[in-house]
Amino acid sequence: MTTFTFADFESILASHIAPDDWQKIRHLPITGICSDSRAVKNGEIFTLLSVNPDIKDKAKAFITPLSSAAVLSEFSKAEMDIDDAPMPIVYIPNLRLILGDFIAAFLQKQQEISLPKIVAVTGTNGKTTISQLIAQLGELSNTPSAIMGTAGNGRIGNLTQSTHTTSEVIKVHEFLYAMAKQHVGMVALEASSHGLHQHRLQGVPVQVAIFSNLSRDHLDYHTDMDCYAAAKAKLFDNTYFTHLHHAIINIDDTFGQKLAENLSHSAMTVWTYSLKDSQADFFAQNITPSLDGTTFELKTPFDANPIKLHSPLLGRFNVANLLASIAGFLAIYPNKFQELPDIIRQLHGARGRMQKVATPANFGCFIVDYAHTPDALVQVLTSLKAHCTGNLWAVFGCGGDRDKGKRPQMTKAGLDYADQVILTADNPRSENVLAILNDMQVGMTCDDHYKTQIIPDRKEAILYAIKHAKADDIVLIAGKGHETYQEINGVRYDFDDVKIIQQYTQTN
Structure with missing residues (x-):
């Protein structure tokens, strides 16, 4: 050697x-x-x-x-x-x-090898879904692809659990090198604000950068929203990422509009996407959502005529996530455009992201989602409300040792868009669950309390919703999504929202 x-x-x-x-x-x-x-x-x-x-x-x-x-x-x-x-x-x-x-x-000194194409995704919400969809688009078009992020690292279906959304810099490079040795052609990775601020992606040859949205989160780490936004914007700076040739920006987001404007004079290609602005490069129109997926027409720079697509993913916000994924994928593989209608039909959502849990017909419809910010909770509840003929339930909590200022905002989001609200534990970490729940109740009125249940034990909260929801109700279990643990006082206990729903509904 x-x-x-x-x-x-x-x-x-x-x-x-x-x-x-x-x-x-x-x-x-x-x-x-x-x-x-x-x-x-x-x-x-x-x-x-x-x-x-x-x-x-x-x-x-x-x-x-x-x-x-x-x-x-x-x-x-x-x-x-x-x-x-x-x-x-x-x-x-x-x-x-x-x-x-x-x-x-x-x-590279040990063994010189060409690294995979790299797409990096940043934004408050949507990173995991977008990165997984990009990898699926690659796999379905015969390009071996991998992901690195919150839900795990590796090839789809063979993920290794991750400790951070964006791993520390040594692990990132070792992962990319290992994927290259496995002949992976593309990697879609999540770029968190922490990771960008701490330069965990330093030296990574990112070629395509995607921005999804910006809303309140991580203010326990960043001084304010301006600092949070500045960390996200680093992903689009060619002085840090010299291989960058495409920026994909959501212009339905206020910060996204500013970012797109700032990048319009750069040397890279800037593609915008939108559900509202028909002048965007990737624009979805005639969106028809259902609990079986979404049909829409997509305008792109690749064809003068829109193409009709059916996505199995639930929710209007997932149309935006899909636009970002399509644009990011085509920035790497533009010759795959004609394959889109067929491969998009075969997509599936990321685990714990707007995941519909299979239950017997006599129970309500249960959705598990990772929504843990006020904006994400609003997006999910708004999407589900359009399909709900009964009551819409929201079961959620707030994480301990994190931004306390968003706790009453989370509650307000639930109360504004759901018919029934259950406040419960998330990952309390070192904090007392009751103290977190007290923070969540700041500003609630008597009417708000009338439609709210406070059940500190998360399993009991989920079971309460299952037992009381009617067959035409929709129940959202939010906050933990794909996680298979609950962290209490430094210990991670086995806990899976999906399994709790399945175990009860299949035996009762």
């Missing part, structure tokens, strides 16, 4: 390292690169990023025992209170701006 040294990556690293430090490490061998101190193997390089400022106070404790060949750190030794260490500690204050390039080059 060929051994590489830091000198082999001089063009990437040297200008960011103090000359004395560079001389100390330039001839050190590199056997691997790792950002998890618990997983560092003998001779690997350990990288320490300043994602969390508190890390510097703990760094000494987990750096000193390492068998690492060297440590590349965004904290100086003085900041970490380290006088002496068994390995060189090299201070690179902007390490995250070059780490992806370093990892990619290291992997």
Whole structure:
């Protein structure tokens, strides 16, 4: 096996390292690169990023025992209170701006290989569905495709559970390299605001970037909505993503309109999509939704005449998700346009995204969805209301240790669009469920309380809805979607909304 040294990556690293430090490490061998101190193997390089400022106070404790060949750190030794260490500690204050390039080059040195085409999706809602639909379009048109995001990483039907929507930068590059070795032709990945802000996609050759929408979320992390929007906009910056040639933008969204305008003078191709504006490049008209899917006509830059499509996906908002997916797919494979009517008929929604749960006829219609923001909840409930001949139920909670300001907004969304509301637990994490539910009830009137049940135990809340909903009712179980656990005080317990519905309705 060929051994590489830091000198082999001089063009990437040297200008960011103090000359004395560079001389100390330039001839050190590199056997691997790792950002998890618990997983560092003998001779690997350990990288320490300043994602969390508190890390510097703990760094000494987990750096000193390492068998690492060297440590590349965004904290100086003085900041970490380290006088002496068994390995060189090299201070690179902007390490995250070059780490992806370093990892990619290291992997290619081991075996040079062409990476898959890469489509990245950002936005508050829709990332998982859009990325999965793009991968399905690829697979159905005989292009091996993979996804990386909230629902898992890998080929469709063979996903490995992910810990983050956008993995840390080393894992992203290792995943893309592994997919290339498996002859995957395209990868659709989710670009979260956290991931973009922390440069987890640094060095990733994104060719197509998609923006779905922007609404309140993650203000426990971002200072305000402007900072949140700025993080999303990074995906469309050619100074970060130099391979970018197409931007796909939802202009039904206010921030999307600004983004499209800002990009209109760039060198990349900008395609817009809309359910409202007929001047958009991809425009859906004559939309006819049902509980069996949606039929619509699609205007594109590829044909003077609209094409008629039938999608099995539920909900008007999923038409918008499909437009984004079609545009992203065609930006990579424009010659596949004629195949669209046939392959779109074969699509299926992402698990836990507007998922209709099969139940006996004497029960209501049950939908499980990941909607965990006020805007997403409104979109789902609005879509379902059009098909509901009885009462529309909404069962949902709010996650603990997250943006508290959206909790009463979630409740208002449920009360405004559902006939019956059950407030319950989501993933309380370290917070008390009752405290979260109290936050959710701020601003509720007497009339609001009359149509609302407060049931802290999520399983009991779901069972209450099942037992009380009539056959012509629609019940939305929102917030957790694809998740198969409930996180309480640092422990993830088995919990699956879909299974709870199926187990009860099939035995009663």
